[in-house]
Amino acid sequence: MALTPVTNQTPAFTAATSAAAGAILGLFVGTAQGSGLMGLILGAALFGVMGFVFSSMLLEQQKPIRWLTIAAFAVAGFLMGGLPALVLGALFGWFAGWFIFWIATSSYRKHLVPYLTPGQVLWHYGFRVICGAIFVFLITPILVVMPLSFNAENFFTFTPEMLRFDPAGYSLRHYRDFLTNPDWQQALWNSLRIAPMATLLSVSFGTLAAIGLSQPHVPFRRAIMAVLISPMIVPLIISAAGMYFFYSRIGLQGTYVGVVLAHAALGIPFVIITVTATLVGFDNSLTRAAANMGAGPVTTFFRVQMPLILPGVISGGLFAFITSFDEVVVVLFVGSAGQKTLPWQMFTGLREQISPTILAVATILVGISICLLTTVELLRRRSERLRGMSPS
Amino acid sequence: MSDTTQSGPVLAADGTPLKRSLARALRMQKLRALMLIAPLLIFILLAFIFPIADMLFRSVENRIVADTLPETVVTLKDWDPMSGESPDEAVYESLYYDLFVAAEAKEHTKLGTRLNYEHTGISSLFRSSGRKVDDIGKADVKAIQRSGDGELKNGALWYEIMSGGSSAAGDTDLLDGERTKLAQLTGEKFSGDIGFVPGAEISKLFPRTAIAYTDFALFTAVVDGDIVAEEKPWETVYVAFATEVSTDGGAANLASYTGPGADALKAAAAAIADLPPISFKEAFLDIDKDWGNVGNWRTIQTYSPEYTTGYFLNSVDLHLGADGVEARPENQQIYITLFKRTMIMSLMITGSCILLGYPVAWILANLPTRSANLLMILVLLPFWTSLLVRTSAWKVMLQQQGVINDVLVWLGLVADDARLVMINNQFGTIVAMTHILLPFMILPMYSVMQTINPTYLRAAKSLGATNWTAFWRVYFPQSVPGIGAGSILVFILSIGYYITPEIVGGTKGVFISNRIAYHISSSLNWGLAAALGSILLAVVLLLYWAYDKIVGIDNVKLG
Numbered sequence: 012m013a014l015t016p017v018t019n020q021t022p023a024f025t026a027a028t029s030a031a032a033g034a035i036l037g038l039f040v041g042t043a044q045g046s047g048l049m050g051l052i053l054g055a056a057l058f059g060v061m062g063f064v065f066s067s068m069l070l071e072q073q074k075p076i077r078w079l080t081i082a083a084f085a086v087a088g089f090l091m092g093g094l095p096a097l098v099l100g101a102l103f104g105w106f107a108g109w110f111i112f113w114i115a116t117s118s119y120r121k122h123l124v125p126y127l128t129p130g131q132v133l134w135h136y137g138f139r140v141i142c143g144a145i146f147v148f149l150i151t152p153i154l155v156v157m158p159l160s161f162n163a164e165n166f167f168t169f170t171p172e173m174l175r176f177d178p179a180g181y182s183l184r185h186y187r188d189f190l191t192n193p194d195w196q197q198a199l200w201n202s203l204r205i206a207p208m209a210t211l212l213s214v215s216f217g218t219l220a221a222i223g224l225s226q227p228h229v230p231f232r233r234a235i236m237a238v239l240i241s242p243m244i245v246p247l248i249i250s251a252a253g254m255y256f257f258y259s260r261i262g263l264q265g266t267y268v269g270v271v272l273a274h275a276a277l278g279i280p281f282v283i284i285t286v287t288a289t290l291v292g293f294d295n296s297l298t299r300a301a302a303n304m305g306a307g308p309v310t311t312f313f314r315v316q317m318p319l320i321l322p323g324v325i326s327g328g329l330f331a332f333i334t335s336f337d338e339v340v341v342v343l344f345v346g347s348a349g350q351k352t353l354p355w356q357m358f359t360g361l362r363e364q365i366s367p368t369i370l371a372v373a374t375i376l377v378g379i380s381i382c383l384l385t386t387v388e389l390l391r392r393r394s395e396r397l398r399g400m401s402p403s
Numbered sequence: 404m405s406d407t408t409q410s411g412p413v414l415a416a417d418g419t420p421l422k423r424s425l426a427r428a429l430r431m432q433k434l435r436a437l438m439l440i441a442p443l444l445i446f447i448l449l450a451f452i453f454p455i456a457d458m459l460f461r462s463v464e465n466r467i468v469a470d471t472l473p474e475t476v477v478t479l480k481d482w483d484p485m486s487g488e489s490p491d492e493a494v495y496e497s498l499y500y501d502l503f504v505a506a507e508a509k510e511h512t513k514l515g516t517r518l519n520y521e522h523t524g525i526s527s528l529f530r531s532s533g534r535k536v537d538d539i540g541k542a543d544v545k546a547i548q549r550s551g552d553g554e555l556k557n558g559a560l561w562y563e564i565m566s567g568g569s570s571a572a573g574d575t576d577l578l579d580g581e582r583t584k585l586a587q588l589t590g591e592k593f594s595g596d597i598g599f600v601p602g603a604e605i606s607k608l609f610p611r612t613a614i615a616y617t618d619f620a621l622f623t624a625v626v627d628g629d630i631v632a633e634e635k636p637w638e639t640v641y642v643a644f645a646t647e648v649s650t651d652g653g654a655a656n657l658a659s660y661t662g663p664g665a666d667a668l669k670a671a672a673a674a675i676a677d678l679p680p681i682s683f684k685e686a687f688l689d690i691d692k693d694w695g696n697v698g699n700w701r702t703i704q705t706y707s708p709e710y711t712t713g714y715f716l717n718s719v720d721l722h723l724g725a726d727g728v729e730a731r732p733e734n735q736q737i738y739i740t741l742f743k744r745t746m747i748m749s750l751m752i753t754g755s756c757i758l759l760g761y762p763v764a765w766i767l768a769n770l771p772t773r774s775a776n777l778l779m780i781l782v783l784l785p786f787w788t789s790l791l792v793r794t795s796a797w798k799v800m801l802q803q804q805g806v807i808n809d810v811l812v813w814l815g816l817v818a819d820d821a822r823l824v825m826i827n828n829q830f831g832t833i834v835a836m837t838h839i840l841l842p843f844m845i846l847p848m849y850s851v852m853q854t855i856n857p858t859y860l861r862a863a864k865s866l867g868a869t870n871w872t873a874f875w876r877v878y879f880p881q882s883v884p885g886i887g888a889g890s891i892l893v894f895i896l897s898i899g900y901y902i903t904p905e906i907v908g909g910t911k912g913v914f915i916s917n918r919i920a921y922h923i924s925s926s927l928n929w930g931l932a933a934a935l936g937s938i939l940l941a942v943v944l945l946l947y948w949a950y951d952k953i954v955g956i957d958n959v960k961l962g
Contacts, residue, residue: 042815131870142766145759146781149841152796153788155806159799167799168809216443223439228432235440237951242451244947246899248916249455249936252923256461257454276451279443337789340901344923357791361798361906370799373792380787384780 015125017117019070025115026063032110033058036103061107066115073116077108095174153377160185160370167367185371195368198356205267205342205352206335209274213331216275217282218324222316224283225290236283243280247340250277255344265347273345274338278331285330289323289394322394326387333383459940462933465711468703470587471514472501476707484701489694495683496646499539500611503639504618506533508589508626520928521713521722522702528693539686540642543675547641550674551667561640562632564664565616567602571662574606574613581617589626597624599631608656609647615639642681648672649680714934738918738935745914748833749897755837756844756893757886764848764885769857786842794903797835801826801907827909835907836897843896844889847954851885888954895946899939915939 034055041050061080069076081104088100113119123132163182164170172180189195220239224232242250254273255264263269293316301311317324339354346352353372360369415424469476474497482490505511515529548556555561567573578600582593599620606613619640620631627634647653648671657672687694705723706713713723720736721728730736763782767775785793800806803822811817825831855878863873901916908917915935922932 039814043813045815047815134870138762139766142762145763146778148759148838149763149785150781152793152800152838153785155800156792156796166804167802168804168806216446220440220443223436226432226436226439228429229436229440230433233951235444237947238452239443239447241947242447244895244943245455246901246916246936246939246943248899248901248919249458249940250451252919252932252936253455253458254451255923256458256929272450276447279447333787333789337791339791354789354791357795358902358906361791361795369795373789373795376789376792380789381784384783384787388780388783 014122015120017120020066020115020117022063022067022115025066025111026059028114029062029107029111030055030059033061033107036106058107058111062111062115065111070112070115073112077105077112080104080108094176098176156370156373157377160367160374162367162370165366167370185366185368188366188368189371189375192368194351195353195356195372198351198353201350202336202353205270205274205350206332208271209278209335210328210332212271212275213278213282214324214328217279217327217331218286218320221283221286221290225287225293239283240280242277251341251344254341258345264345265349267350270342270346270350273341274335275331277338277341278334281330281334282324282327285327286320286323289320293319319397320394322390322397326390329383329387333380336379455940459933459937461930462714462937463710463712464930465706465713466587466709467514467517468707469709471505471510472498472703473584473587474498475501475703479700479704479707482700482704484697484704487697489684489697490700492682492684494700495687495694498687499536499642499683500615500639502529502532502536503637504585504622505588506536507622507637508585510588516927517930518702518706520717520931521706522698524693525699525702528691528699532687532690532694535690537638538690539683540638540645540681542678543645543681544638544641546674546678547645547671551670554664554667555641555671556635558634558636559632560664560667561616561636562599564662564668565601565605565613565620566599567604568663572603573600574603575600577601577606577613578617578621581614581621585618585621585625591625593621593625595625597621597631599624602662604660604662608660609644611647612640612643615643644668644671645675645678646681649675714930715937717931718934718938738915741913741915741918742938744829745898748829748912748914749894751833752836752840752897753844753890753894755833756841757890759837760841760844760848760889761882761886764845764852765882767845767849768852768855782842782845785838786846790839790902793839794835794906797831797838797903798826798907801831801834826907827912829908829912831907831909832904832912832914835903836900839903840893840896843892847888847892848882848885851888852882855881884954888950891946891950891953895943895950898946899943 034051037050037052037054037057038047039050040054041047044050065076081101084104084107085097085101088096088098088103091100119136120127120132123135127135158173159167159169161181161183162170162173163180163184170180174180223229224236229235250273254269258264258269258273263272297315297319298311301315302308306314336352337354339352339358342350342352342355343358346355353376357369357372360366412420412422415421417424475494478494478497479490482494502511505514511529511533512526515526518529519526585593597620599617601613601617616636619634619637623629623631623634648657654672657668660668693699716722716728717731718738719742720731720739722731723729767778767782770778798805802808803824803826805826807825808817808822812819812822817823825834859877859881860873863877864870868876898914899916900914901920904913905917905920908914916939919932919935919939922928922935
């Protein structure tokens with residue numbers, strides 16, 4: 012939907028703007044080739060000419076022209092530097108085509124309120140570019156890890172083969188290493204043994220307590236809440252040290268039970284927070300209605316209350332699971348070699364820099380996080396729907 | 404209300420006054436809520452709060468000196484360090500007996516290590532003296548062993564003498580006292596029958612000898628698992644007898660002794676009569692002249708009490724010197740710097756999180772729901788990704804042969820031989836931690852900004868405000884609670900961070916947590932680790948309290 016009626020820009024304006032964009036892109040290509048100034052001038056000239064020609068003569072054939080630009084840039088790139096440059100060239104071409112027509116047809120104004128000054132329009136898009144850069148900052152580290160994990164060499168960086176898209180540069184050897192190396196397998200197995208038990212403990216205790224906390228009259232509610240949330244706030248190294256000394260005194264240090272108890276304590280705040288948040292919208296007259304119809308407290312809990320708060324409980328459980336699955340400081344102190352978990356193994360690997368198998372593990376873990384995130388997000392929406400709130 | 408005429412309290416259905424009935428219902432409700440919370444609360448208190456409190460207690464606990472040198476601590480009390488002279492003979496004598504037992508239990512090196520934190524060089528003093536302490540009074544030991552028919556060379560007669568024969572009255576008080584002393588020294592239990600009770604007569608006449616022999620007997624029976632009567636006693640027994648017999652009244656005591664082995668003891672006394680009396684002070688000064696050093700003795704005296712402020716003073720680069728609290732030497736001052744660095748870097752991380760988080764939160768709050776949800780995934784994905792994955796990603800990106808440097812070199816912005824050093828320094832820590840903590844800033848800001856009504860901004864503009872004024876005077880003040888909540892959260896989390904600085908921080912980019920971990924696992928200075936931890940925890944709890952006041956912990960949102 013268009014907010015503002017727009018007219019096409021003059022070829023001169025389009026040419027000038029495109030030249031500016033071309034100058035920036037040209038600068039990058041130029042410095043990479045050895046002469047920044049050359050690149051700047053050539054880029055500006057090329058884009059300027061294209062802007063002028065497209066906007067004055069070819070405005071009606073937008074689609075074919077844009078495809079043509081992409082193809083031309085890709086071919087030019089390939090001639091200059093092989094396969095990697097082809098991809099870069101195609102991207103440049105797509106950008107050039109899109110940008111010139113976006114300016115020429117004044118599309119950039121279409122969705123903005125009509126009274127904005129040019130400066131405000133510029134700021135509007137400038138701000139979006141800044142935000143985009145921040146999003147890139149947020150996501151790049153994760154995206155960089157994934158391709159690197161398919162590295163055929165033992166390096167933590169992109170090899171020339173990888174950049175040439177040479178199949179020889181890629182391999183699954185680090186994944187194979189992860190699946191066959193007994194150290195990693197033992198670590199994975201330990202993680203899978205510890206995290207579910209810790210989750211079970213924190214979810215069962217945590218849900219009960221959250222229900223208790225959301226009753227209307229709870230003495231010392233604030234203080235109790237502060238104590239229950241504290242495992243999230245106290246620096247992990249302090250928790251780890253305290254548990255280490257105390258658990259060694261009572262003989263739990265270096266045992267499976269000790270690590271499970273420690274991780275359960277760390278996961279509890281997350282369960283409390285999510286379940287309490289779900290209970291905020293809980294209609295207490297439902298339990299009264301159930302009681303009125305003759306249901307006992309246990310039946311009421313399992314048949315009425317539990318189905319309604321289940322999404323919150325599950326997402327709390329997932330939080331607790333990921334806390335334990337991801338935890339390294341406490342297990343480093345409370346556990347012994349027999350409880351070496353996946354993060355512990357990664358930590359040792361990172362400190363001693365042994366192999367990019369870490370990156371393969373990291374990629375797998377990212378996959379797991381994506382699954383968990385999706386589940387939690389779906390559950391949150393379901394819970395809001397159940398409670399009659401509109402999903403936001 | 405049919406019976407409004409009736410006077411008196413309103414009654415509930417069962418006839419009790421309504422007020423009381425309501426109060427009871429309320430009490431029941433409270434009780435039920437507490438019953439639901441109780442299991443978790445007890446679990447957290449036992450598995451989390453109590454261990455931490457127990458650990459923090461180590462920062463003031465200092466029983467090691469009194470446990471290892473129980474007698475010396477008592478005799479040293481009267482010594483005046485201001486006199487500038489080393490302590491008198493009595494102190495060295497008790498040091499001899501204490502150190503001998505400690506060396507047998509191999510506890511003297513621990514004490515040396517502990518005191519070395521306060522006074523450098525004391526550790527080696529204790530270690531070397533522990534080896535040589537059994538040489539003291541060698542001449543007397545030899546003479547006693549050779550006296551008579553050499554019966555005192557082996558354990559059987561000594562056992563007879565010290566236990567006073569099979570039917571003699573035993574001094575169980577002495578035995579129990581020594582049991583407690585050794586238990587405190589070694590941390591093990593010295594209970595159970597050891598097949599020996601010191602005789603009441605001998606312990607009255609020669610108390611020191613009886614104590615020395617009892618220590619020996621307990622050690623032989625409990626630690627070595629041997630029969631007391633079959634083992635040769637420690638040198639301390641001979642030395643104690645030699646000193647006690649040659650002091651005033653010693654000879655008279657010996658003459659009045661009629662128990663088993665009286666003849667052998669008299670022969671032994673005669674054998675050592677010609678030898679010079681043992682001087683413990685000289686013997687210790689022979690072993691190491693540092694035992695005459697007033698500074699060493701002052702350190703022992705200062706750290707004799709069971710509780711100490713020494714660790715806390717140490718953690719702020721101070722120590723207890725001759726004239727009370729004073730600064731440590733320049734080259735040992737590291738903790739104030741470390742605390743300052745932790746604070747400044749946490750502030751910088753918080754600051755960069757605000758700078759990067761604010762625009763993102765704003766755009767998330769102002770875009771249409773569909774695109775906002777899509778972008779929200781980009782914020783939540785790092786939040787859900789394993790901390791180690793993100794840290795390793797930053798290690799991969801920032802190192803000298805890493806992705807960023809490669810791109811910069813390829814672009815020609817940086818020469819190949821002048822790659823930027825972005826890791827193992829403060830820059831690496833700040834970048835990686837900003838990335839890791841950014842979602843904790845964005846989420847609270849976002850939830851606050853969602854509640855800000857966009858019409859206020861439009862109203863401001865229609866009243867003639869410029870963009871900047873409208874933002875700064877209308878929008879920004881309303882978003883401050885979000886900034887506050889996010890900042891405190893990020894600051895709390897970053898101040899206690901351990902993993903990321905450890906991996907990407909090198910030596911210059913580490914936090915106080917890394918030092919605490921070092922003291923727990925490498926240098927084993929647990930008291931100092933506990934003191935540093937207490938200070939850190941105090942700061943965090945203060946912020947936590949502020950967070951609770953300002954935001955309320957119930958309002959923490961996850962995703």
